[in-house]
Amino acid sequence: MEAAVDVAAKWVEENITVLTCGGISVLVLIASTLYLTCCRGGGGRAPPGPTKWPLVGSFLNMALLGRDKPHHFFPMIHKKYGQIARIYFGQYPVIVVSGYNAIEEVFVKQEENTIDRPSFVPGVKAVKRIGRGVLFASGEDWAGPGKLLRSSLATIVNSVEYETILTEEIKILIDDFSKAGQISFQPGGTIEKAVLTCRYAAITGKRLAHTDPSLERLLVYLDDISRYGGTFSPLAIVPLLKYLPFTGKAYRNLIGAYDGLQAMLKAEVEDRKQNYEGRAQSVLDFFLEEQKSNPESTHYSDGNIAVSLEECCTAGEPPIGWTVVWAVIYATAHPSVQTKCQEEIDKVCGKSRPVKFSDIDKLPNVRAAVYETQRLVTIVHISAPHSTTTDMDLKGFHIPKDTIIFNHIRSAHMDETQWKNPQEFDPSRFLDGNSVKFPPAFMPFGIGARKCAGSVVAEREVMMMFASLLQAFTFSSTDAMNYDGIGTVAGIRPPYTNITVSRRT
Structure with missing residues (x-):
């Protein structure tokens, strides 16, 4: 008991902002003092999993991994408990499905049993007050x-108008990098502004200047x-946290x-x-x-439209900017890959003509480098919850109705039965001669019917x-690359x- 309290106290001192950024210190202490009463939950044919802590479930296990390392939790669960494991987000049991074969079985072959979203959790209810949106909708609502949403995004991103906006934003990005003499990642930086400007224009038709206060507010919100x-953070899942002084x-x-x-x-809906x-x-x-x-349909009310557009921002903008930076990091660390991509770009586009959408299919090495970055990093390492x-029944375990279930995407990307030396950066695994191939275990945007609706937009923007950055610059660094991320x-x-x-x- 004393050891558990010591661990919790040390964690509170060193990681006060873990996961919630306000900390869950009070609850950690409560959980520690109640340690002897915790249970593993489930029973019978329930999947195995770590200790269920009172009130916070498995969030404490994540927090103990360190402030910036909760993404290590899911690989650890896979390694220790297998392809079908049970954790707890607060009081809610969550099934984590890992490994390509299990993921395909659950989210493709048994898609009709896992296609819904858990709209019942407190965090979802708290942010869906003016409409259901699309991301967490189920059945006819989805x-x-x-x-x-999927068809309109595809139409807009293939338009000349959108390509012009993206090209102009890339030019601003290149000019800024030229002046700075370096690329770096920081919240609200040039890359995020470029991506968000494009995304906002695609969903609202309004292009914001980089100096517009509205863009600054959007960046703060995101x-x-x-x-x-x-x-699905502790703040949003554990109701008690909203009443505590720390959180x-x-x-x-x-x-x-x-x-x-x-x-x-x-407001954009009403103005438009x-x-x-x-x-x-x-x-x-x-x-x-x-x-x-359909004036009588609640699916297309002003509030529901606004929430759907919000989801396009929150689910789309951060990963796009992050992917661009990660791709530059890997190109910097692998000069031969960078050179091969640059030679290909020069052959197709020259050194001065802006890269166009129509060029992308003619750049297999560039595409392969991006896909390998997406695989190796797996920015969104667990899917939106099903x-x-x-x-x-999943591989001998019983899963009740209305149970939250996650696709552990990173496990498919690291599956040794699907990839040779999966820890290595090797874009050639996506190449078949001069053509691009897609191994079945590659799923950066998810799998099945609930695959990300904005995947087409995201891929084109990143490419x-x-x-364009490789056409304009050569990247180098004397520092060791950090591949773990935040x-x-x-x-x-x-x-x-x-x-x-x-x-x-």
Whole structure:
């Protein structure tokens, strides 16, 4: 008992901002003093898993890994407990599915049993007050709006107007790097501004200047959501935390970030309704057309549209910028890969003509380098949560209806039965001669019907930015590269690193 209290006390002192950034210190102490009463939960044919701590479930286990390392938790669970394991997010049992074969079985072959989302958790309810959105919707609430979101994003990203915006943002990015003489990752930096400007233009039709206060507010909202862990962080899952002095402010900041972002987008909806002239130029326009055709449907209410657009920002903007930086980090650490990509870009685009969407399919080495970066880093290392629609059996274990279930994406990307030497950076694994191939275990945007709706947008933006940066610069560093990154409950952002930028001639 004393040892448990000592561990908790040390953790409180050194990691006061772990996962919640406000800390869960009081609850850690409570959990420690109740250690002898904790149980492993489940029983019978329930999957194995770590100790269930009172009130906080498995969040304490994550926190003890260190402030920036909670992403190590899921590989540890896979290694210790196998392909089907049970953890607890607060009071909620969560099934973690690891390994490509198990993931395919659960989310593809038994898709009808795992296609729903757990909209019942407190964090989701707290941020979905004006509408359900698409990400956490199920059944009819998801089917129509989800299909519309996917098709409208694909239409917009393939438009000349969007390509022009992205090209201009890339030019600003290149100019900024030229002046700075280096690339580095920091919240609210040039890369994030470029990505968010493009994303906001795609979903609302409005392009914000980098000096616009609205863009600064958006960046603050997104940083708060990322920093505090989103709807599946301890703050959002454990109701008691909102009432405690250490965590109450952090909880209000998290919910306030969602509310502020949704309010901004709801204002965009209302403004666009007054000015829409009948030619769809953004995701918002497509939703307004559907609203006009189905005025009685709650699926296309102003609030539901605003929440859907918010999800396009929160689920899309951070990983895109992070992927670009990670790709530069790996290109810097592997000069031969960087050179091969640059030679390919020079052959297809020359050294001065801007890279175009139509060039991407002609750049297999660039694409392979990005795909290998996505595989090796796996920025979103667990999927958005699913929920079982019925009682089901998974590899001999019984899973009750309405159980939260995660696809452990990183486990598929590190699966030694699917990849040779998976810990190594080897873009050639995505190449078949001069063509790009996609191994079945590659799933950076998830798998099955609930695969990320914005995957087409994200891939094009990353490819364009990465290829354009390699066309303009050669990257180098005398420092050792940090490949571990900064972990959150669901994502891995790049470390704060500086890389030298040299203009190519």
